[in-house]
Amino acid sequence: MAILKTQDLAVGYKHGRRPPRVVARDIDVSLHCGEFVCLLGPNGAGKSTLIRTLVGMQPPLDGRVYLMGRDISDMSAIEVAQVISVVLTDRIGVGIMAVRDLVGLGRYPHTDWIGRFTEEDERVVSWAIRAARAEDLTCRNVAELSDGERQKVMIARALAQQPDLMILDEPTAFLDLPRRAEIMALLQDLAHSTGKAILLSTHDLDLALRCADRIFLLPFEGALQTGAPEDLILNGAFEGAFQSDGVRFDADTGAFKLNAQRGHASVAVSGEGRRAYWTKRALERAGFQVRDVGAEWCVTIRESGTWCVEHDGLIWEYDSIRDLIAGLRG
Amino acid sequence: MVGMEAQYEDEAREGPRPAVIMLGLFFLLLMAFGLSLSLGSVHIPLAALFGILTGGEVSSPAWAIIVHTIRLPKAITAVLAGAALSVSGLQMQTLFRNPLADPFVLGISAGASLGVAIVVLTVGSVGSVLIAGLGLMGDLSLAVAAIMGAAAVLGCVLLVSRSVQSVMTLLILGLMFGYATGAFVSILIYFSVPEQIQSYILWTFGSFGGVTWRQMPVLICAILVGLLLAFLCIKPLNALLLGENYARSMGLNVKRIRLWILVSASILAGATTAFCGPIAFLGLAVPHLCRSLLHTSDHRVLMPAVTCLGATLALLSDLIAHLPGSQFVLPLNAVTSLIGAPIVIWFVLHRKNLNQAFS
Known part of the structure; x- marks a missing residue:
């Protein structure tokens, strides 16, 4: 059974009585156990909007999102939290907090009214920190982490929530290339070794093509396409989605090329x-x-x-x- | 690498453990409570004090009367008010993720001020009818006016908060409510005679001494209910440290919790302002001092610490305001700010972690 499934989903924004602004429509996708999926698309195509809708941060304009077979709009926040955990682009100002305590916040949907930890909770937190390869950060203060270190800690926090599905909004933004590759490899490995489904949005085309089991490709205007990265290259979906005046997607190399100026030899x-x-x-x-x-x-x-x-x-x-x-x- | 790790562990455990600090804070509170009963214009030795409180042998009946009718209610009020303002300050700072938030950002004190201003400043012009009406409630009149004013503003804010998405919008609305009510007060003052203005200004100075034994149960109940709600919100407050989106993703019903936090903070700040006047500074400073002392933002530790330290500092401020051994009394608000500001400045400059609290 699919962990997450959408049906005729339309995402966008509604302000008062004005007609809603639809960013993307007719989205029918599903996510399965152990799958590592990257959501790609040009700026403004609605990647973030789709992510925000899938995690329930904003309501869909039309259609439905099913989580473990249940309509997400019928589920309480705590029920959703036990299936999905997220890593967002939000700035976190947690104040004075040790990394281990921040990861421990991931146990929120599993602990009692004051957040007391059982041995099981302690064990899961330790596991999450190890799985995210953040052991050497355990005793650091969150405020003094670098961007890459903070991203690892937020991934550990999402893992500690013990979800079936992790959704990450541009987890590799602001990181340098080695750190980006490290995070992507880490997430790919997590999906395959823990059997969790992982969906992330990214602008990192090259890394996504190399790591993802499947790609959700969201063009600027048009229907979302899914498939193995190589299939989408071969059927020309990438060229269509990313075409613009200055650059083109080169299907031979899987990279962008600047369009040659006319007139040169x-x-x-x-x-x-x-x-x-x-x-x-x-x-x-x-x-x-x-x-x-x-x-x-x-x-x-x-x-x-x-x-x-x-x-x-x-x-x-x-x-x-x-x-x-x-x-x-x- | 191992060395680095050890260093960080040392840093994390810098200073005494939270439990020790908590115990220290509690003893400090007991000491401050004893001192505030013992010191004042008349000095009552601790031994005599013990006798008076336990109903034992009383060496001077005058002392017993002073303790029973003046100092004991004043000390209890100070403890309740200090704890209430500090806890609601902590709630507001976390909810709005703003280091400058205090119990009054939602315009509650402004609302209370308007209530009091209406009673005090219109008494002369509206005439004796109103006084007679208020007379029924006796000495509760000012408190009732303040409660009604605070409740009116609170009602508006809560009503709006149900339909507001962003907590920042709420903060701005609260500030605007505050300015608007402040403007009404200005207008009332403009059309009042000096004597009325003076009695209004006396109220704005703040005092723990105005609560009688008859009013005490009302104050105690209000503040205990507020504190209970606040302590029930400890876990959600911790989740809110990550921001509302993360909190929601962890299973928090953000709108409902926001409402509970606002209700609790408003009861605490509203009741205190109604009975003691708008007391500045404690609600802003105590949470910062506790974060810095305990080196954590965890509300499971902060909430009891803030309660203790808030009560202690309120007692000490009142003690200083009464200038022990003299007949003079300084305005309470002047003391909290004059003594408190340098303390906070010292902390900001010497304990760098205060800056981290909201980075």
Whole structure:
């Protein structure tokens, strides 16, 4: 059975008597045990709105959300809290609090009226801290954590709630690349090892394509598409969702490319390995069209580590990519 | 890495354990209570005091009368008021996630002031009919006026709070209610004679001495109910430290809890203001002092600590206001702020963790 299932869901905002502003509609998705799912889409497509609706922070404009087969609007906050835990983008100003106490707040739906801990609660908190790989932070004060450390602690808190489903809103925002990769790998591992379903929204296309079991792709205007990352690349869904004037999604590499400016010459690069790769990247960056056949210019990478350009029988030689580009432009 | 961890553990355990501090605070409270019965314009030795309180041998009947009719009700009032203001201050600071919030941000004291101002300032112009009417209630009249004023503002705020999403909107509305009622008071003052204005201003100075034994049960009941509600909200208050969205995601019915916290804080602040006047500073400062002393934001620790320290500081402020050994009495509000502000400034500058409390 699906942990979470939506039916004809429409999300957006309603202000007073004005007609509601629908951000995304006709969303039919489901989440299953042990699944690691990334929600991708351009800014303004409604990722955050969808996340906020799924966790019950705002009501749906239309359609239904089912949690473990029950309509979420019929469930009390405490019932929802036992199935879903969240990591939000909200700034947390918890004051003076040790990391372990913050993680312990995750036990909220399981403890008595004053929040007393049983041995079981202590055990779960310790497990959550270990699972989120935050052991070395246990005795630190929350206020003095870095962004990456705080994100780990908030993940530990969400784990301590012992949910079946964790939903995270842009957990990798504000982190540097190694930290982003670390958090994504951690979440992927958690989903597979604990059997929890994990849904997160992110702008980190590359990491999402490498980690996610499934992608929810929310285009700016249009229906949400789901599938394995590779399927969505092959059927052109990514190109459609992220198209804009300045960049395009390159289905060959799974990355964004800046659109080449018109008017620059076409260049062929002959050579192998890392040097050839970065030479092509540099030429694209500089606005040249890199192609293998029929190019006006031909760049050859020499064994000695220099770049040779042949044109109309003349040969120029350059010592660096910078000089090469200057030469081609001149 | 191991060394670093040990260092952090040391930091976390810096200073005595919370239980020791709590015990210390409780003894401090007992001491302050004893002192406030013993010291004043007439000094009553502790031994005699013990005799008077236990109904034993009384060496001077005058002392017994002073203790029974003046100092005991005053001390009890101070304990109740100090605890009430500090607890409701703590609730407001957590609910609004604002270090400058105090029991009066919702305009409760302004409402009470308006009630009192109407009674005191219109007595002359409306005439003796009103006085006669109030006479039925005797010495309760000022308190009743204050309660009605506070309740009116509170009612408005609670009514609005049901439909308001953001707690920040509520804070701004409370402040606006406060300004509006303040404006009414100004108008009333403008059209009053100096004698009336003086008796109104006397009320705004604040005093623990105005509560008689007849009124005491009302005050005790109100504050005990308020404190009980506040202590029942300890766990939700801890969840609210993470913000309303996280609190909701952990299973908290935010709107209902917000209402309970507002009701409890309002009863505490409203009852205190009604019987003692608008007492400044305690509600703002005591929660900060406790966070700093106990190095935690956990309400399970803070709530009892704030209750104890609030009561103690109220007793001490009153003691200082009465300038023991002299016949002079200073306005209570002047004392709480004059003595309290330097203490808080010292804490802010010397214990850096005060800044962390709301980072």
